[in-house]
Amino acid sequence: MSKLISELLPVIGHTVVIYLFLMIALRVAGRHQIGQLSVIDLVVLILLGSAVETAMVNGDTSLAAGIACSGTLLILNRLFTWLIQRVRPLNRELNGDPITLISDGRFVEENLRRAGLTHEDVLQALRARGLADVSEARFAVMEVNGSITVIPRHAKVHRSSRTTKEAT
Template identity: 30%
Template sequence: MFELSGTWWEIPVRATLVYIVLLVLMRVSGHRTVGQFTPFDLLIVMLLSEAVSNGLNGEEKSLTGGLVSAATLIGLNLFVAFITARNHRMQVLVEGRAVLIGRDGKVFEDVIKRHHVPLCDVERALREADCDLTDMRFAFLEADGQISILQESGSPVEK
């Protein structure tokens, strides 16, 4: 139950590779993937975890192997958080930056389509900000997937 069937270092190497690939895939998939989970998105995340589980541990079935994988993933997550908190370039690389999706009452439909944002989400953010389209100064798709509205009066409201 506790004895590893392979070499100890293979598990952290596997976990690191899986972490990096999934981080890149999540980053490439866009802002909305991370920001708001639909039932479909949740299903994808669950299936991703199942798909990579064998890649994390190989043929390792011991409790120790699972704990080494978990500790490696948590350690990598803490490392990425540490680096992104101290280095702006790494933060932008890992988390992305806000994207302007509207200005002066006009929503940029080509931009919201490219970032997979339904127009109804922008309209909802406007309603939640108690802002008419004509009063919108700026609309941003934040790096976390939220939509922020800046009204003519200058008060930011985030959805």
């Protein structure tokens, strides 16, 4: 039994390192790639899985190594989800903030560059919501999940006079 555990420890260690590397690498890649997968993005994600599989299991293709690797990934995912929900700065660092892409009918060029989007990407989101031109949008915001929310210029904006206190 201890021989099995000692053989699986490298699998668990490699899995942890690769998980952390991919978390950081995908965060650096940006929300656009994750939130709106193109065919190329999907191929890259599939190939990433294949490319790191051998390294995670340390060349061991046994059932035990596969279970150790899968179990480690599930535990790490649950741990990071728990941490992100409870540690606000970590949540903000990993998930980011919404990014304003259009403000008062004009593109916010700096934010488009930061989000890795083109005018055409945003215009596609506008057309999907029935707007023909950027001037018809009051705001367009890239949400933390990569989706684009559009507020038409003619939409009524409801403001609350009540302030809410953030939980600490």
